[in-house]
Amino acid sequence: MRFAAFAALGVLAACQTIPAFAEPPADREAQVLATARALADAGKTDEVGLQFVEDLTTEIGPRLAGSPDEQRARDWAVARLKAMGFANVHVEDFTVPYWKRTHETARVVGASAQPLIITALGGSAPTPEGGLEAGIVRFDVMADLIAADDADVAGKIVFIDEMMTRTQTGDGYGLAVAKRAACPKIAAAKGAVACLIRSVGTDHFRRPHTGGIDRRGPDGIAKPIGPIPAAALSAPDADQLTRLLARGPVSVNLDIGVETADAAPSGNVIAEVEGGARKDEIVLIGCHLDSWDLGTGAIDDGAGCGIIVGAAKLIDELPGKPERTIRVVLYGSEEIGLFGGDAYARQHSEDLGSHVLAAESDHGASYVWQFQTKFGDGALDYAKKMQDVLARYGVAAGDNLSGGGPDVGVLARSGVPVVTPAQNGWDYFDYHHTPDDTFDKIVPDEFRQNVSVYAAFAYIAADSGWDFRKAADPAE
Numbered sequence: 001m002r003f004a005a006f007a008a009l010g011v012l013a014a015c016q017t018i019p020a021f022a023e024p025p026a027d028r029e030a031q032v033l034a035t036a037r038a039l040a041d042a043g044k045t046d047e048v049g050l051q052f053v054e055d056l057t058t059e060i061g062p063r064l065a066g067s068p069d070e071q072r073a074r075d076w077a078v079a080r081l082k083a084m085g086f087a088n089v090h091v092e093d094f095t096v097p098y099w100k101r102t103h104e105t106a107r108v109v110g111a112s113a114q115p116l117i118i119t120a121l122g123g124s125a126p127t128p129e130g131g132l133e134a135g136i137v138r139f140d141v142m143a144d145l146i147a148a149d150d151a152d153v154a155g156k157i158v159f160i161d162e163m164m165t166r167t168q169t170g171d172g173y174g175l176a177v178a179k180r181a182a183c184p185k186i187a188a189a190k191g192a193v194a195c196l197i198r199s200v201g202t203d204h205f206r207r208p209h210t211g212g213i214d215r216r217g218p219d220g221i222a223k224p225i226g227p228i229p230a231a232a233l234s235a236p237d238a239d240q241l242t243r244l245l246a247r248g249p250v251s252v253n254l255d256i257g258v259e260t261a262d263a264a265p266s267g268n269v270i271a272e273v274e275g276g277a278r279k280d281e282i283v284l285i286g287c288h289l290d291s292w293d294l295g296t297g298a299i300d301d302g303a304g305c306g307i308i309v310g311a312a313k314l315i316d317e318l319p320g321k322p323e324r325t326i327r328v329v330l331y332g333s334e335e336i337g338l339f340g341g342d343a344y345a346r347q348h349s350e351d352l353g354s355h356v357l358a359a360e361s362d363h364g365a366s367y368v369w370q371f372q373t374k375f376g377d378g379a380l381d382y383a384k385k386m387q388d389v390l391a392r393y394g395v396a397a398g399d400n401l402s403g404g405g406p407d408v409g410v411l412a413r414s415g416v417p418v419v420t421p422a423q424n425g426w427d428y429f430d431y432h433h434t435p436d437d438t439f440d441k442i443v444p445d446e447f448r449q450n451v452s453v454y455a456a457f458a459y460i461a462a463d464s465g466w467d468f469r470k471a472a473d474p475a476e
């Protein structure tokens with residue numbers, strides 16, 4: 001099927017031996033854009049990317065950073081990417097602080113004794129054996145905890161009830177997630193014994209959302225655990241606790257067990273569609289291979305990996321290679337603190353100048369609705385040409401303020417041009433970091449539209465010769 005689809009575009013794509021022009025001639029540019037459209041059309045019937053996510057989430061399952069499961073996922077991905085015919089498939093190793101939950105329970109004690117449904121946050125300290133018991137002090141939002149007197153917090157379990165707003169962009173997350181990262185440090189500094197937060201999520205089911213806390217020590221280096229135990233309540237349990245507090249003081253027993261290691265193996269899995277005349281120039285498309293432990297990491301971020309692998313495979317099947325190399329990076333250990341992105345930037349610090357464009361898919365599997373860029377002021381015309389191609393697939397033009405994705409943000413800050421194919425995030429945070437992050441949440445046709453978008457812009461970047469760093473012409 002795929003080969004039949006490509007017979008028609010072979011003529012368009014065969015033209016790969018043209019020398020590197022700063023500005024390709026108009027007919028060459030028209031060929032590149034036509035091939036990009038043909039690739040995007042082929043993405044509409046993608047099975048390769050979707051199969052990648054299904055197999056990863058079924059055969060490996062959860063892939064906690066630094067765990068033997070993440071190691072199995074790396075081995076699996078290397079074997080799969082080699083079997084798919086990609087070039088230069090390898091792992092770039094690094095180590096991470098390791099944290100794993102062993103048990104987690106919470107219960108209200110006293111006259112209204114009852115269980116509360118919680119999940120420990122990644123990097124939570126353990127409680128003493130049998131749990132710790134303390135009174136609850138509640139705050140509407142994290143800013144109220146920051147403003148609180150130490151005397152009102154010392155010896156207590158802090159409870160931050162801050163909710164998250166549902167938006168298409170996912171912007172509610174940036175606001176709401178601050179309490180998850182920061183509660184343990186701020187509360188511990190005021191003498192609290194533990195942190196409970198309302199789950200960072202938009203659903204109202206009785207299952208909490210995990211996620212990492214800031215576990216950097218005073219030296220700025222991440223440790224396996226933060227200062228005090230920390231857990232998320234499901235939204236209904238946060239409501240229940242608030243109702244109980246309205247009736248009088250509440251004490252809770254919190255019991256969390258963890259396993260840790262100072263340094264565990266992780267790594268970035270890399271595969272390439274090797275370029276032609278400009279093969280040392282890199283178009284990087286990324287995702288993260290690790291996941292939280294509760295679900296099977298389908299929308300976060302198996303889908304992202306399937307999208308970029310599916311798109312790269314479409315380009316790999318063209319009769320001729322694009323001039324530049326397309327590098328697929330499956331980052332390790334994103335969830336616990338962007339370790340994969342940082343390791344990549346460190347290990348490639350000498351050749352970041354040859355990275356012409358980078359993007360990461362890490363916001364689920366729903367359709368791309370907007371295409372943002374961060375290009376030099378002289379390259380905005382290239383953004384427009386990409387956006388014109390993508391408009392055929394329902395993607396609106398975005399601004400030039402992209403920060404890249406989580407793991408490629410570090411590249412953007414080093415001056416590498418980036419794009420953000422912004423996905424619809426309306427229901428992403430209903431499932432994010434919960435046991436319900438599973439393969440069935442992926443809507444195949446929405447997923448495939450992502451494959452179309454990534455194939456189109458990555459191919460244009462790789463075969464157009466365009467310089468996305470280009471500064472504005474001072475004469476203009």
Ligand SMILES: [Zn+2]
Pocket residue numbers: 288300301334362363
């Ligand atoms: Zn993610």
